[in-house]
Amino acid sequence: MKNLGNMMKQAQEMQAKMAEMQERLADLEISGQSGGGLVTVTLNGKGEVRSVKVDKTLVDPEDVEVMEDLLVAAFNDAKAKVESTVQEETQKLMGGLKLPPGMKLPF
Numbered sequence: 001m002k003n004l005g006n007m008m009k010q011a012q013e014m015q016a017k018m019a020e021m022q023e024r025l026a027d028l029e030i031s032g033q034s035g036g037g038l039v040t041v042t043l044n045g046k047g048e049v050r051s052v053k054v055d056k057t058l059v060d061p062e063d064v065e066v067m068e069d070l071l072v073a074a075f076n077d078a079k080a081k082v083e084s085t086v087q088e089e090t091q092k093l094m095g096g097l098k099l100p101p102g103m104k105l106p107f
Contacts, residue, residue: 017093022046030085032078034070041074043082049075 025045033040038055052074058067 014093021089021093025086025089028085030078030081032074032076032081034073034077039067039070039074041071041078043075043078045082045086047079047082 028045029042029050030045031040031042035055035058038058040051040053041049042051042053044050052071054067054071058070060066
């Protein structure tokens with residue numbers, strides 16, 4: 001029974017650390033770019049869009065498709081960086097604990 005008590009305590013500590021990490025990630029801002037910096041999309045650590053910046057040289061009503069493509073590319077760049085950061089922070093938190101394939105944190 002002593003082992004069960006220790007496991008419960010560790011689970012509670014992990015839960016508290018996970019909540020802390022999620023708060024830090026919500027405040028984190030990560031930017032992705034495309035078009036050599038002509039488009040920048042900034043996300044928070046939860047993947048929510050915080051800002052979008054478009055260089056005025058891209059604003060051409062006759063060629064909206066280029067801007068649309070660059071926005072998508074910048075968002076995908078930022079999203080990949082967020083996912084990488086979340087993975088790194090989760091690995092630090094878990095202390096090298098290996099998760100089963102397909103299992104992702106935070107839940």
